[in-house]
Amino acid sequence: MISREEAINFLNSTSSKDILDKLAQINNTFKREYITYSKNVFIPLSKWCRNKCGYCIFREDKPSLMKPNEVKEILLKGDKLGCREALFTFGEHVDENKEIKEQLKSMGYDSILEYLYDLEEWTLNNTSLLPHTNCGILNYDELKMLKEVNASMGLMLENASERLMDTVAHKHSPGKHPKLRIEMIENAGKLKIPFTTGLLIGIGETNEEIVDSLFKIKEIHEKYGHIQEVIIQNFRAKRGIPMENYKEPSPIKMLKVIILAKLILDGISIQIPPNLNRETGQLFLLAGVDDWGGVSPLTKDYVNPEAEWPEIRELREWTEELGLKLKMRLPVYDKYISEEWLSEKVYNKIIEMGWLKE
Ligand SMILES: O=c1nc2n(C[C@H](O)[C@H](O)[C@H](O)CO)c3cc(O)ccc3cc-2c(=O)[nH]1
Ligand SMILES: C[C@H]1O[C@@H](n2cnc3c(N)ncnc32)[C@H](O)[C@@H]1O
Ligand code: SF4
Numbered sequence: 001m002i003s004r005e006e007a008i009n010f011l012n013s014t015s016s017k018d019i020l021d022k023l024a025q026i027n028n029t030f031k032r033e034y035i036t037y038s039k040n041v042f043i044p045l046s047k048w049c050r051n052k053c054g055y056c057i058f059r060e061d062k063p064s065l066m067k068p069n070e071v072k073e074i075l076l077k078g079d080k081l082g083c084r085e086a087l088f089t090f091g092e093h094v095d096e097n098k099e100i101k102e103q104l105k106s107m108g109y110d111s112i113l114e115y116l117y118d119l120e121e122w123t124l125n126n127t128s129l130l131p132h133t134n135c136g137i138l139n140y141d142e143l144k145m146l147k148e149v150n151a152s153m154g155l156m157l158e159n160a161s162e163r164l165m166d167t168v169a170h171k172h173s174p175g176k177h178p179k180l181r182i183e184m185i186e187n188a189g190k191l192k193i194p195f196t197t198g199l200l201i202g203i204g205e206t207n208e209e210i211v212d213s214l215f216k217i218k219e220i221h222e223k224y225g226h227i228q229e230v231i232i233q234n235f236r237a238k239r240g241i242p243m244e245n246y247k248e249p250s251p252i253k254m255l256k257v258i259i260l261a262k263l264i265l266d267g268i269s270i271q272i273p274p275n276l277n278r279e280t281g282q283l284f285l286l287a288g289v290d291d292w293g294g295v296s297p298l299t300k301d302y303v304n305p306e307a308e309w310p311e312i313r314e315l316r317e318w319t320e321e322l323g324l325k326l327k328m329r330l331p332v333y334d335k336y337i338s339e340e341w342l343s344e345k346v347y348n349k350i351i352e353m354g355w356l357k358e
């Protein structure tokens with residue numbers, strides 16, 4: 001649909017006409033009625049992390065671990081508020097930390113992932129929420145184990161550039177090596193796990209690197225067909241991070257990347273987080289964005305704590321003003337709700353709840 005060269009030229013160009021032409025192309029090619037979102041609760045199981053990304057404010061040095069009762073309380077409150085997604089997002093390889101490891105031992109667990117599994121199984125058995133895990137690098141066997149209790153899983157590619165491993169963004173983050181990230185996304189494909197990935201825009205990458213990253217995701221999806229959505233996430237500068245003086249991507253830069261994502265990743269949903277794009281999100285719908293991602297009535301976005309979630313009412317207004325309809329979705333997209341893609345546990349839960357017909 002668009003070549004690498006054309007895509008790079010487009011990102012490098014300052015011609016408004018180029019943008020308007022591509023918007024027309026998108027308008028003529030893609031028809032959609034609904035914009036989806038997922039109502040979730042955010043469970044930051046641990047804020048310790050083996051990586052130190054230059055853009056991250058989530059990570060803490062102290063060895064934290066949420067207790068089962070804390071987790072269950074949030075899940076039950078979210079359940080009452082009509083949430084359908086339990087988002088377990090936390091630091092990478094948390095049990096490399098000795099104190100956390102000991103805490104886990106005292107609870108009877110050999111690893112954080114065993115603890116996670118129990119919490120997610122409890123979620124399935126006791127609430128109307130479905131787990132989605134995004135906790136950094138996992139190996140094949142770990143993914144296989146967690147597939148049992150997750151409706152979908154995720155890992156941001158961030159960017160496919162190895163060069164970034166020598167820059168402020170990723171120089172202290174072995175887990176952000178694109179080889180590891182690509183390997184994990186491929187393993188998720190082999191295991192038929194409905195998957196969320198994405199790019200973080202504005203971390204010192206070049207236009208070529210953005211385009212190559214989009215083509216890399218396309219290439220993986222062509223092999224396995226498991227990428228349900230790609231998040232185009234804008235870097236947010238925050239006080240106290242190594243990258244605090246980095247420039248946030250401009251709205252036009254974001255618009256152009258979204259346009260390319262839409263054209264390159266044909267058939268995959270494009271998500272932008274509405275709390276990071278309050279002023280611009282609506283305009284991005286014009287470029288083919290089809291999903292607002294996870295929105296929580298209860299918990300904050302711990303990765304971007306300064307950015308409040310819009311109310312569902314606001315999301316609906318933004319969506320309907322463009323003649324589109326807002327629709328709640330599960331953490332797994334409709335087209336992956338089948339025995340082919342889901343574990344028996346998760347599939348049966350969805351059937352029991354009567355969500356398949358919705
Ligand atoms: O609240 C957030 N949710 C984030 N989510 C959750 C996401 O909005 C939903 O969980 C998915 O759309 C699945 O329904 C992520 C999920 C991933 O798999 C990968 C990255 C993210 C990033 C964020 C994030 O920064 N903040
Ligand atoms: C959970 C995801 O949040 C993203 N993330 C981490 N820090 C920031 C930031 N300062 N601004 C925007 N997104 C961020 C990364 O892409 C990570 O994978
Ligand atoms: S973004 Fe994720 S991997 Fe990077 S330091 Fe923060 S918690 Fe760790």
